[in-house]
Structure formats: C-alpha cells, structure tokens
Amino acid sequence: MKEARFDFVPVALLAAVALAALALIGTPSTWVTLTVAGLAMGLLIFIMASGLTLVFGLMDVMNFAHGLFIALGAYVAASVMKAMGGTLAGLGPAMLAAIAAAGLLGLAFERIIIKPVYGQHLKQILITTGGMIVAEQLIHVIWGPDLLPLQRPEALRGAFLLGDVALEKYRLASVAVGLAVFAALALTLNRTRLGLLIRAGVENSEMVEALGYRVRRLFVGVFVAGSALAGLGGAMWGMYQEAVTVAIGAQMMVLIFIVIIIGGLGSVTGCFVGAILVGLVANYTGYLAPKVALGSNILLMVIILLWRPQGLYPVGKS
C-alpha cells in the first residue's frame, strides 16, 4: 500500500529564509534573538488566525469581525490580571477567562449575525464589519477609550542569557503555547473522527451532509473554538505589547488575512507555516531594512501567490 507524502517545500522555504537572514545579519546572537522574536510573533498570529481559516474553509464565511474576539480576549485578560494583582497565579485564570469570553461571544455572534447570511459573501462582509464597529463601541463603553495596561507577571519578564544571546522569557513561552496549540489542532484534525469531518467539510460540505452529518452544528463548534483561540491569542498579544487598545483586533486582522491567504484558505498547516514566515520576515526586515518592514508582509504575500496562487498548502474545494 502506498503512503501519502507531506509537502516539505514550504517548510524548506522557512529554513531558506532563516539561513538567508543569518547570512545578511552576520551576527549569530542577533540572528537567534530575531528568530525567536519572529517565531513568537508568528505563533501568536497562528493562534489568532487558525480558527478563521477553518471557518472560511468549512462554510465559506468571510468573518471580518474576527478581530473583535482578539480585542475582547485582551480586555478580559487585562481586567482579570489587574484584579489578581498581575501575579503569575492570575495568568491561568486570565487566559481561561479570555478564552471563555471570546468563545461565548463567538457563539452569540454566529447565531445572531452570521447565521442569517450563510452563502451571501457581500452581506457577510457588511454585517460582520458592522458588528465589529458596534462591538468596539461597546468595549469603549465597558472599559473606556483609554489604553489599558496588561502587565506580564514577574516570572515572565526579562530574558535567559545563553552566552551573548538574550532569549526573552515571554517570547519563549509564546513559542511553547503556539506549538502546543498547533499540536492539539493537528492531533484533532488528523487523529479524530471530528477532525476527519472538519477536513472533509472544508473540502465539500454538501457531500458531508449527504453522508448523514450535520455540517451546520460542526460549523458552530468550529466557530466557537476559533473565537476562543482568537481570545487566547488576543490576551497573549496584549501581554506581549503590555498594553491593550480597542484597535488591537483590527490591527491584527491585516496580518491574519495575509497569513490565511498565503497558507491556503482552510489549511491549518498552511496557516502555521504562513504565520511563522510572516513573523520571521517582519522581524528580519525590521532589523535589516526598517523602511521596507511595513510593506514586507504584503511583498511576501505577492511573492508566495505568484509561486503558489492557491497558497502554500492549497485546500481543494469541490
């Protein structure tokens, strides 16, 4: 029996980008610091983007309000951390509260905003954008318009020194959480019947229904899980920046859209590789050529799409 082969070319591209950056940067310690920063940024974007790519792949839903779940997660985490005195003991409850709040909002959002506009892309864009604007104003009402501090616990401040390489503790923790989320998603998608259904539904939801499964229920579950992950990502990103504003979600959405497009719409593996690529390129260009850093990810997307128009790991929809 023949076995399927994994496409390693996009992974090799990651290695090629990292090696090219090493040659251009010259100093190994600086390169390691930038690479860890890029990985941390990329994996945080992955946490926020993974749900959106599945939502789009499974039900063709264009949710422009995904940033709302990111913002809510960050605000809820900030409130809980403040209430718990900013200690390490408050970190777990803060993250769990962010996940729960974003998941619950996701459930309400799907039922009230998304459900009436299934299959109508233009209406989806308009209503989700409108929903995001209204919800942002509600955040202003609840938390006020001012910047909210979201301090890291003392244990996650500072850096480990390995020779002349400084590795920030929070960035390493972000990498660990990002890898754990990817592992959990990969295991669920590849080793469980639920994952099998999600992968099949992303390709051909009509056929999944014809086999006797309720895709709509599956979609609600994926939407809630994706929203919850966005909440976790928002909380972690807020802590990364040590401050939260209502614009945090909208700001991240540009990067999230770039990541899910270059990864291949509906592909979690593509989202993972694409997010790391975006994180690395942003950090390397920020160091090597700060003036082009702002547009580096757009340029990256153009190059990837010229090479693979359907993204790094295309999902064949039928």
Next chain:
Amino acid sequence: MADLLKLESVHTHIGRYHILQGVDFSIKKNELTMLLGRNGAGKTTCLRTIMGLWRASAGRIELDGKDLAKLATPDIAGLGIGYVPESMGIFASLTVRENLLLAARSGPLDQARLDWIFRYFEALKRFWHLPAGLLSGGQKQMLSISRAIVEPRQLILIDEPTKGLAPSIIQNLIEAFAELKKTGATILMVEQNFHAARSLGDSVAVMDAGRIVHRGRMAALAADEQLQARLLGLSLESHQ
C-alpha cells in the same frame, strides 16, 4: 414487490428555473431502476431533490412510507440512502481509508464488506493510505461507489457512474453493479451509457423536460428500438 421509494407530483425550482415539473414514479425493493433521458431532462435534479440537496417546491417523496420532502439532507441520509453524485464528491485530501471511514456511520469498517469491495475495486486496497485526490478518474468513481455501499443501505442513488471513464473500467463497474444487485440492493441509477443501462436495469423511467414520459421494464425498452429513438434519440448505430 413493494415500492421502496415513491415520488408524487414532485416539483423543483432552482432560482427562477422550474426544473422538475411534476415527477411521478416509484422504485421497487431489490431492483435496479434506470433513470434515463436526454441532457437537461432533470435526472440529476431528481436525485438531488430526493437527497434534499435541492428542496422540492411541491409534491411528495416517500421512502418506505416516510415523507422525505420536509427532511434535511443528513436526516435523509440517516434513513439509509447512499448517494454517488455525478461529480463523485470524493474528499481529495483525505486518504481512501478516511473517505470510507467517514461513510461508515454506524461504526468501524466491516472487513467482510471491505473484502467484497476490494474484490471488484482492487485499486482501492493498493492505494488505501493515499490521498484520494491522487487517484485516476476511474479509481475515484470506484471510491465514490464504495462509500455508498460500505455499510448496508436501504437505497443507493447513483448519478452517471460511467461518465468519462475508459471502456475497460466501465466493464469493471458493470460487473460490480451486477454483483451488488445479487445482494438484494435497491438502486436508482442515472445513466447515459445505454449499453450499461441495458445490461443492469430491471426497470426504467425516462425523463424529458422535467417529467417522466415513460415507465416500464428495461428489457422491453431494450427490445424496442423505435421507442428508444422516440424517447432517447437513440439511433440503431448507437447500439453497434
């Protein structure tokens, strides 16, 4: 023999198009019924309407006395209807095994059934762990059919299984369907290949412009060339 599926005055609209315009026919248990007709007659729409993929705007569809017209597609499939769409509908990124695993709703794959499938569709065993998207057109069709029969079904709907396939593969499929019939399966098959239809069909319904214009035994239609020419536009040359 009793009727398993009965369609009464079924109408289907797709957008502003009125595709099925009062379809009436029934399918007997343990028979293979051929649904024939020219392109655009409404055959595929008829199967999709039975599956609930397009909603009937009027009429009644009964499976063993149960009205299907108001049910959602997953509920219809849950009553034991297997569906092989014209596009085959295989999940390209899933392996052959995973495609079949998904179709076996009642639990793990039944080895005896798998052995039966492998006897006729040997390629599926060979490419068991390969993504289905890498299979040839004929192999994809084999997988799509296998998915519909991987567990017992009350009724199997098959839409143009021989379309675009090489003659040797068509022969392979005809032999498999002939064996499937022997197991007592009830099948409604849309088919453009009259040779295949004649070889396999017990009874036949012919559609034209969204209506059933002929019902009867397949053997009778196969023996009446004038009727074939009138109903299907088949000439004597097409049989040779």
